[in-house]
Amino acid sequence: MDLLYFAWVRERIGTGHEQVDPPAEVASVGELIAWLAQRSPGHAEAFAEPSRLRAAIDQRFVPLETPLGNPREIAIFPPVTGG
Structure with a gap:
C-alpha cells in the first residue's frame, strides 16, 4: 500500500x-x-503519540480505529489548523 x-x-x-x-x-x-x-527511529518519533495524528484512506478522513480493507493510499498527518 502507498503511504503519504x-x-x-x-x-x-x-x-x-x-x-x-x-x-x-x-x-x-x-x-x-x-x-x-x-520501522526506524524516525518512524518511532513520528508515531510516538498516535492521538496527535489524523488519517485518510483513499482521500477520505477516517478515525484511527477504521479497518484498513484494501486501500490504494493512506495519508497520515497532524491535525489541520486554519490561519
Whole structure:
C-alpha cells in the first residue's frame, strides 16, 4: 500500500511517501501506525503519540480505529489548523 506523510510526520520520517506491505494481522489504521513505529527511529518519533495524528484512506478522513480493507493510499498527518 502507498503511504503519504505530511508536515512534521514527513520531516521526522525523512520522506513524504513510502510503499509498505504490512502483515495480515495489521487490520486497522491504528494498528498500521503501531507497526510503522517499529520501522526506524524516525518512524518511532513520528508515531510516538498516535492521538496527535489524523488519517485518510483513499482521500477520505477516517478515525484511527477504521479497518484498513484494501486501500490504494493512506495519508497520515497532524491535525489541520486554519490561519
